[in-house]
Amino acid sequence: NAGVTQTPKFRVLKTGQSMTLLCAQDMNHEYMYWYRQDPGMGLRLIHYSVGEGTTAKGEVPDGYNVSRLKKQNFLLGLESAAPSQTSVYFCASSYLRTTANTGELFFGEGSRLTVL
């Protein structure tokens, strides 16, 4: 059982380049999330999705776009990368809302992105 898989695990970009991070989950979860982790700042929510075809903004959505065309996949795109987007990105999924029936989040291993 793979759980939550993120690709790629590492990437180096130049300022202005674009890229897409792919998150795939095989647990039939409804909810999917993209977080970024920066030293001293914990995890901050970028975008999330409460089901196939839906997306919503989190705390720090600027500079990112997302799509959830299939239930099992959640894509995070950077159209024009900036050095401030250097971070470790984590995808997570959950079966239920966090405040309903105590659904917990399952995280991927992370994708380390460096923007030069």
Place this chain on the structure above:
Amino acid sequence: AQSVAQPEDQVNVAEGNPLTVKCTYSVSGNPYLFWYVQYPNRGLQFLLKYITGDNLVKGSYGFEAEFNKSQTSFHLKKPSALVSDSALYFCAAPNQAGTALIFGKGTTLSVSS
């Protein structure tokens, strides 16, 4: 707005001693609180949660957490620390809409042998 705070960036304990990692919260309505652990170069893993009921919650790997409503705290505890407990620990709570978790900044636990 919902928020959680972890007042300590780092906690150092000796193996075999009890450990406490602190978390305070500010949430509207009934508090749902979580602890997650992150080992180096890994994703976060769920440890335990408080939803309602007993103020002492038991979780994975011998960890427990004490919910204190009057002090708005949810401290993570373990009676006897292991070197393998060394990791980054996050407290979390649902956002206002209940659609995602918001996390504290994390506390690095270092257990020395």
